[in-house]
Amino acid sequence: MTQNYFEIQNQNKLLRKITLIWLALALVLFLLPVIFGLLMRSIQANILPDPNHLFYNYLTAHGLLMVGIWVTTALALLSFTMSKYVVPSAKLIIISVILIVVGALMLLWAIFIGDMAIGWYFLYPLPMRLGTLAGRIVFFSSIGVLGVGWLLWSIAIFLAIAKKYTFAQTLGWHYIIKKEDVYVPPMIMIAAVSLLAIIICLLIAVILLLLYLLEFLTPVANDALLMKNLTFVFGHTIVNMNLYLVIALVYEYFPQYGDGEFKNNRMLALAWNSVLLVVMFAYFHHLYMDFAQPDAIQYIGQFASYGAGLVAAVFTIFSVLAFVYTHKMKWNFSSILIYIAVSMWTVGGIAAVIDATIPVNFRMHNTLWVPAHFHSYYFTGAVMMMLAFMWAISLEVDSAEEKPWIKKVLLPVMFIGGFGVVLMFYFGGTSSIPRRYAVYPPELHSGTVYAAIAVGFILLFLAGYLILAGILAKRFMNGLRK
Amino acid sequence: MQLNVFLSWSIASIIVMLVFYIVYRRSKKEPASISYDIINNKRFKLLYGIVILLFIAFFAALSYLPYPTKEEPDQIIGVKAKMFLFELTQDTLEVNKLIEFRITSEDVTHAFGVYDSTGMLLGQVQAMPNYINRLRMRFTEPGNYSILCLEYCGPLHHQMRKPILVR
Numbered sequence: 001m002t003q004n005y006f007e008i009q010n011q012n013k014l015l016r017k018i019t020l021i022w023l024a025l026a027l028v029l030f031l032l033p034v035i036f037g038l039l040m041r042s043i044q045a046n047i048l049p050d051p052n053h054l055f056y057n058y059l060t061a062h063g064l065l066m067v068g069i070w071v072t073t074a075l076a077l078l079s080f081t082m083s084k085y086v087v088p089s090a091k092l093i094i095i096s097v098i099l100i101v102v103g104a105l106m107l108l109w110a111i112f113i114g115d116m117a118i119g120w121y122f123l124y125p126l127p128m129r130l131g132t133l134a135g136r137i138v139f140f141s142s143i144g145v146l147g148v149g150w151l152l153w154s155i156a157i158f159l160a161i162a163k164k165y166t167f168a169q170t171l172g173w174h175y176i177i178k179k180e181d182v183y184v185p186p187m188i189m190i191a192a193v194s195l196l197a198i199i200i201c202l203l204i205a206v207i208l209l210l211l212y213l214l215e216f217l218t219p220v221a222n223d224a225l226l227m228k229n230l231t232f233v234f235g236h237t238i239v240n241m242n243l244y245l246v247i248a249l250v251y252e253y254f255p256q257y258g259d260g261e262f263k264n265n266r267m268l269a270l271a272w273n274s275v276l277l278v279v280m281f282a283y284f285h286h287l288y289m290d291f292a293q294p295d296a297i298q299y300i301g302q303f304a305s306y307g308a309g310l311v312a313a314v315f316t317i318f319s320v321l322a323f324v325y326t327h328k329m330k331w332n333f334s335s336i337l338i339y340i341a342v343s344m345w346t347v348g349g350i351a352a353v354i355d356a357t358i359p360v361n362f363r364m365h366n367t368l369w370v371p372a373h374f375h376s377y378y379f380t381g382a383v384m385m386m387l388a389f390m391w392a393i394s395l396e397v398d399s400a401e402e403k404p405w406i407k408k409v410l411l412p413v414m415f416i417g418g419f420g421v422v423l424m425f426y427f428g429g430t431s432s433i434p435r436r437y438a439v440y441p442p443e444l445h446s447g448t449v450y451a452a453i454a455v456g457f458i459l460l461f462l463a464g465y466l467i468l469a470g471i472l473a474k475r476f477m478n479g480l481r482k
Numbered sequence: 483m484q485l486n487v488f489l490s491w492s493i494a495s496i497i498v499m500l501v502f503y504i505v506y507r508r509s510k511k512e513p514a515s516i517s518y519d520i521i522n523n524k525r526f527k528l529l530y531g532i533v534i535l536l537f538i539a540f541f542a543a544l545s546y547l548p549y550p551t552k553e554e555p556d557q558i559i560g561v562k563a564k565m566f567l568f569e570l571t572q573d574t575l576e577v578n579k580l581i582e583f584r585i586t587s588e589d590v591t592h593a594f595g596v597y598d599s600t601g602m603l604l605g606q607v608q609a610m611p612n613y614i615n616r617l618r619m620r621f622t623e624p625g626n627y628s629i630l631c632l633e634y635c636g637p638l639h640h641q642m643r644k645p646i647l648v649r
Contacts, residue, residue, distance in 0.1 A: 053637055119634045125611065126590045129565075130636055224591060224610045258513075267522075289593065290608045291615040295549055302543065306536045314529045321505050322521045329509040343502040347495040354491055357539060359546035362605050363483050366593060366632040430488040432603035434595070434632050437640040443601040443628070 012083055014090035017480060019080040020397065022097055023390055024476040026073045027469040029065070029104070034465070036062040038458045043438060045452035055438035056117035063120025064107055067239055068146060070383060072100050074245040075153045077389050078191050081252055082157070085185060086164045092156035099149030106142035110135045119436065121235045124227035128215065140212055143205070151202050154195045161188060171196075171276075172269030186264045190248035193272045194241040197279060201237040204230055225292055229283075236283035239378070240308075243345075244275070246382045247316055249389055250338060254320060257335035258327030262319060271315045278307040285356045289365050298358060305356035309349050317346050333407045337388035340415055341381050344422075348376025351426070366436075368447070369429025372422055380418040387468065394472050397479030406471075410464050417461025424454035484602065548605060550616045555582035563592035563609035566642040568629050575648045577624045583617040585609045592642065593632035599625050606632050621648040 036058040042048040043055050075096075079088045110116045114135015118126045127136060161170050168174060169182050170192045208230040211222050251262045284301025287293050320342050329335060351373035355364050364370070395402060433440065433447035440447040508514070556579035560571040564587065575581055585594050587609040595606040596619060604627075607617040621627070631642035 056634070056637060056639075059634075117637065123591050123633070126635065129590055223612070225613060228591070228610075289606055290610065290613075291549055291617065292610065292613040295547075298549075299544070302540060306540060310529070310532055310536060313532055314525060318525050318528055321501065322525070324505050324509045326513050326516055326521070327509070328513045331509075339502070339506065343499055346498045346502075350494045350498070351491050353536075354487055357543045359543055359548065360483070360487055362548040363603050364487065365606060366595070367603060369487075426488065426491070430484050432484060432597065432601060434630060434640075436634040439640050441630075441640075441643065443597070443599075446601075 012087050012090060015080065015083055015087065015093065016397070018090055018094050018097060019076050019393075020476045020480050022072065022076045023393070024473045025101075026069050026076075027390075027473050029069050030465075030469075033062045033065040033069070034458070034462060036065075038455065038462070041451045041454045041458060044440065045448055045455055047452060047455060050438065053438075054112075054117075056119070056436075057111050057115070059436060060117050060119055060122075061108060061111045064111075065104065066378075067120065067242065068100065068104055068107070070378075070386065071150060071238065071242045071245075072097075072153075073386050074242055074249075074382075075150070075157070077249055077386060077393075078187075078245055079153070079157055079160075080393070081249060081389070082160070082188060082191065085188060086160040088156040088160040092152055092159075096149045096153040096156070099145050099152070103142045103146035103149060106138050106145060110139035110142055114138055121231055123231060124212075124222060124224055127212065136216075140209055144209055147202050147205050147209075151199065154199055154202075157191065157195060161192060171273060172264060173273075175264065175266045175269040176273070178266065184264055185252065186262050186268060187248045187252040189264060189269065190251060190272055191245060193276045194244040194248060197237055197244075197276060198241045200280065201234045201241070205234040208234060225287075225290060228287060228290065232283040232286040233280070236286055237279065239374075240279055240282070243377060243382050244279075246385050247312075250316070250320070250342065250385060253389055253392060254335065254338050255323055255327075257332070258323060258329045260323065260327050262323070268315060271311050275308065275311050278304045278311070280304075282308050282356075285361065288358050288361045302356055302358055306353060309353040309356075312349060313346070317342060331407070332402050333411055334388040334392040336407055336411060337384050337391070337415075340411075341384040341388065344384070344419070345377045345381035348373045348378075348381060348422075351376060363432075364429060366434060367429045368425045368427075368433045368435050368450075371435055372425035372429050375422045375425060380415070380422055384415075384418065387472075390472055391468075394475035394479070397482070398475035400475055410468055413464035414461055414468065417457050417459075417464060420457025421454055421461065424450040424457065548607075548617070550582070550618050553580065555580045555618060557581045559583050561585040561594060561609070562588055563594065563631070563642075564588035565590065565636050566631070566638040568594070568631075568642070568644040570629075570644065570646070573644070573646045575621060575646060577621055577648050579620065581619050581621070583607070583619070585615045585617060586613060587611045590635050591633050592635045595630045595632035597628045597630055598623075599627065608633060624649045 040055060040058050043050045079093060114132050116131035116135045116139045118130050165182065165184055169184055170188060172184055172189045174181055214220060215222050255261045281300055281304035284297055285305045288298055354360055355369055355373060428447055428450045431446045433444055557576060559581060561583050562569040583594065585607055592609040593606055594609050594617065596604045598604055605619055607615045625648055627646045627648055629644040629646060631639055
């Protein structure tokens with residue numbers, strides 16, 4: 001079966017145009033952090049020299065660009081897909097895209113010219129010690145510009161939703177109190193929950209930036225533990241919500257391949273509202289190894305991290321499996337990739353829940369186990385899902401048909417490449433290999449071997465991705481001309 | 483512990499992948515006609531199962547917390563971390579004694595990771611400016627151990643290490 005099963009009833013031409021432009025741009029931009037990742041693993045494997053000591057610059061750019069590109073892509077996919085229910089303002093989105101592109105360019109300048117090799121979560125007080133003064137100013141300004149871009153986009157989506165649903169309906173509260181007067185698609189409800197959390201963490205980022213500014217301008221030094229808490233409530237939550245925005249889209253796209261739908265109901269509304277409560281406290285697991293943090297906070301962190309995993313397993317993952325079990329599925333590149341990505345999300349989630357257990361974290365924190373689990377649900381999970389949605393959209397906008405080799409050859413190549421990358425991280429974590437090491441010491445030689453094998457898998461993924469991105473970009477360009 | 487963690491994750495992941503595969507195979511046949519109530523019934527069974535499992539894990543974890551207790555330590559070692567070295571008040575430790583490391587940082591955030599001679603991580607704690615984190619460890623084997631920095635702290639982060647001797 002090679003036809004497209006997803007229909008987008010999109011009437012807004014400007015929205016369609018800006019979405020296609022961003023998606024094509026994202027496909028190209030994504031190559032940058034992938035190449036930085038390839039360079040990092042090659043340096044760790046002693047395959048490539050690093051004469052200019054750029055490893056930590058690559059590391060910083062890799063993490064921040066990945067988050068930047070895929071949060072934006074999730075917003076683009078969401079606003080495009082939701083336009084069959086409510087249409088967000090294309091003009092606001094265009095301003096957001098411009099801000100995000102400017103922010104990304106500033107970020108690259110700060111990291112490579114301003115030498116702000118400070119890691120993706122720029123842990124205080126590292127940014128006050130590394131890089132040039134101009135680098136610091138441009139770095140924090142770029143975070144501000146990106147934040148405003150995302151905030152505007154989130155507001156555009158909320159304004160659109162508010163035209164049709166009340167706040168209570170959007171969050172499904174009428175299901176909770178058993179007053180089913182308006183049907184709210186799960187995608188809208190889950191996206192609203194995620195965007196609400198994103199807006200909260202962007203406001204926290206404003207506090208964080210103001211505290212940095214205060215330290216720039218006055219002799220007052222900030223409290224390291226407070227700054228770390230603020231950094232992670234922002235950094236962790238925005239990445240987590242990026243994932244949930246993608247899950248919101250799974251609720252919309254996936255059932256169409258079985259001619260059904262995921263229905264909203266009281267249980268789903270309860271689950272996602274509890275996610276909103278739980279997820280804001282899950283970030284505490286980043287601070288388990290800060291023994292100065294009160295013990296009670298650590299237990300709350302473990303409880304909240306378990307809770308977030310539970311909701312995901314019982315609702316989204318179970319629903320996907322139950323749907324496939326009870327429907328005649330039409331398996332094409334998109335539906336298989338979404339299905340595999342949900343399984344990888346589960347696999348990464350299990351590793352994350354294990355690592356969210358305090359005694360385990362004592363031995364695994366800041367080893368390669370951490371990139372292992374987040375690459376599982378981010379790279380082989382969320383990113384693959386977004387590529388699957390892009391594929392569905394590309395077939396629609398270019399009125400194209402899917403060739404059989406796409407799912408028979410391209411999909412296995414990309415998936416095996418991706419899985420190999422994360423598996424090498426798991427092996428590294430099990431061998432206590434620290435994350436973020438440009439060079440491994442002699443007693444941790446196995447880290448070098450895993451890195452070398454990972455290079456092969458990255459190249460495999462990259463080969464598949466280049467073909468996919470080429471096809472997608474061409475279709476998006478064709479779509480733009482129509 | 484690391485191997486046990488890996489094995490637990492591997493077994494759980496293989497089960498997950500098998501379930502996904504079996505359901506995928508099933509989808510190629512005629513779809514199963516199961517009522518929504520039965521599906522929800524199974525969903526709740528899964529919910530209760532996972533809740534019980536997580537509660538057991540949660541309370542089991544509380545028995546193995548790395549945080550300091552009221553027990554008096556036998557030996558106290560002061561540790562100052564700074565770009566890119568560790569300064570210890572003493573780098574020879576006694577075997578089978580309860581050692582308390584009192585760790586702080588002079589500049590940025592570092593982490594104090596204790597590795598045994600085979601390169602396995604035994605435990606860690608963050609080193610933060612203006613805070614003292616107390617890490618307690620009991621070394622049951624004499625030998626050479628290493629302290630490695632486990633929080634990215636700048637261009638020579640990977641070189642920040644210190645050997646210690648337990649006898």
